[in-house]
């Protein structure tokens with residue numbers, strides 16, 4: 108059984124496709140383990156779908172299900188095109204709804220489901236947070252600088268709101284974002300839906316135009332843009348290697 112390793116914007120994923128849709132939570136935890144497995148922020152499994160190019164299952168590194176993953180959707184689109192599962196323009200089903208993606212070489216653009224503001228008036232640790240759903244829930248705090256990110260504070264907020272925790276700062280018309288990711292239970296090098304949530308708040312607070320370069324901890328930029336009532340993420344995707352699994356994945 109061949110599995111693929113992908114890196115997108117700083118998130119990394121194991122991806123494979125199969126004909127049988129079944130729960131893969133345990134396999135996800137095994138494959139994503141940084142020492143005993145391949146090592147990844149998440150596992151993505153593509154399965155056939157009668158209406159869309161495919162359906163996906165997304166699992167965080169701890170084996171938990173997640174409805175959506177922005178960077179994962181871009182990696183999945185690249186994988187699907189490479190394996191002939193979809194054309195360069197595709198529509199696939201996720202737990203958050205239908206995602207449209209466009210592959211142009213190693214540059215892949217995903218259009219997220221319409222963002223939803225859940226709460227704009229959260230006061231915690233001296234900051235005003237917005238809770239925004241960009242396919243998965245994100246707490247967004249705008250700060251002067253992202254040079255420091257209190258991970259203990261982020262961990263408390265993650266459990267209090269069952270959300271990913273993001274701080275973001277605008278500098279020279281560029282948005283810098285750091286994310287503590289639910290299901291990885293640590294800061295990741297990037298988080299696509301988190302960057303989208305931060306861009307969304309920044310745009311609504313008129314600190315950003317309709318598009319913006321967003322830079323996560325990895326330093327690998329994404330171009331974020333508003334497209335009607337949705338948001339698009341555009342950036343590089345890297346297929347780093349394939350691996351042969353000794354045991355079959357049934």
Ligand SMILES: N[C@H](CCC[C@H](N)C(=O)O)C(=O)O
Nearest residue numbers: 173176177178243298299300
């Ligand atoms: N950890 C997230 C899912 C992955 C989101 C992130 N990797 C992205 O690129 O959007 C959650 O459980 O809500």
